[in-house]
Amino acid sequence: MNDKKTLKSIEIQNLSKTFKIDGGNFNVLNNISLSVNQGEFLSIVGSSGCGKSTLLRMIVGLDRNYSGNILSYGESIKGPRVDRGMIFQEARLFPWLTVEKNIAFGLSRRVSNSEKKELVHKQLELVGLTSFAKAYPDQLSGGMKQRISIARALINKPKLLLLDEPFGALDAMTRINMQQEILKIWEKENTTMILVTHDIDEAIYLGDRVIVLSSRPGTIKKIVPVELSRPRDRSGYDFTCIKSKIYDEFFTKVENPFSYNI
Ligand SMILES: Nc1ncnc2c1ncn2[C@@H]1O[C@H](COP(=O)(O)OP(=O)(O)OP(=O)(O)O)[C@@H](O)[C@H]1O
Ligand SMILES: [Mg+2]
Structure with missing residues (x-):
């Protein structure tokens, strides 16, 4: 049974999205299922064009043309809302x-x-x-x-805040300051945050979990929990291990790049 406590801030069920271009179907997202807890900080990473912005637009209610369900506290999202x-x-x-x-x-x-x-x-x-x-x-x-x-x-005072590459155009120092400000707000207001970023470091620094999407059509490739206490040490051993786990999802490992056949 769903009671108020078990209802999720966001519950995505078997979500797929297809754009029609030139009479053809262009599959952008495929069979995404994911739930986000109230007050959770969720990071999403994935290559360019895999459907991250499209996903956020659907969660915020700007695009309702998809198959599957997106629920907020058990209710279907029918359009944008101030919260x-x-x-x-x-x-x-x-x-x-x-x-x-x-x-x-x-x-x-x-x-x-x-x-x-x-x-x-x-x-x-x-x-x-x-x-x-x-x-x-x-x-x-x-x-x-x-x-x-x-x-x-x-x-x-939104209960949910979606951030689509919000710091992408900022220099490194301003970006780090903005990350701190977002964290302060998150801790103070208990807002559910969903952040899309190309910066794996940022995804780990801020997120409770990092969702790795595959290239288009975007599917969930891996969910990486970030069980590190805050404030996090970006150069710490555990942080670096998580980073390398995520990098491995994007790049094929070369067994030994220095081995040559002479
Ligand atoms: N309104 C639209 N009509 C047709 N195709 C679209 C539309 N919006 C997005 N697309 C296509 O859907 C795919 C995913 O776009 P989206 O903007 O969600 O990618 P993204 O993962 O956010 O990429 P980036 O990291 O570069 O911002 C792209 O190939 C894009 O061309
Ligand atoms: Mg985008």
Whole structure:
């Protein structure tokens, strides 16, 4: 029996997706079954074009044209909702709105003006950009813009946050800082996080589990649990072992690259 405690944040059952291109069928995802616990941090890695963004779009409710089921707390996902947020690779801010108006944009109309001000202020504090409330997006760096889009996604207190390569365009240092900020938010708010990334290090550093997808059509090739205490040591032995396990899924091992037949 399903009671509230056993219901999953996300339950994907036998999901397959086909695009029609030029009258032909283009199979992108094949028979994906996966469940994600409330408050879990799930990372997904896979080669370019294997269907990761397509999968996130279906989970958030932007694409309902698939076979199989996607449930959230036992109910079918019928479309986007404010308690399911998504952060895209690029910041997607409105250039004509100030930072505070961008953050407030997704807020429910039922929220009063004073409440709105307080919520926006709280989000600005969380992402460390209070002094930029009145700035416009083109006055911000790439990392700052991405922090604003994170603040905008978080203002409705989503129970689920989907992150599609959110730090891909950032330099290494900003990327590490953003990973820390996402972890702080996750720990504080108990949000379920599903992160798509090309960076295996990032997937292990953040995730409770790493899902490795095969190349197109994407299927689940391996599920790697990351049972390491936090904060994690990226250069530690156990971390490196998990990393090599995931790399092995992408690259064929050469038995002994230094052995020659002379
Ligand atoms: N609207 C669409 N119509 C037709 N084909 C599409 C559409 N959207 C995506 N595809 C195709 O589906 C496949 C998967 O696309 P998707 O964007 O999900 O890949 P991805 O795993 O996110 O890749 P990347 O890592 O490069 O972002 C690609 O081959 C793409 O061409
Ligand atoms: Mg993608």
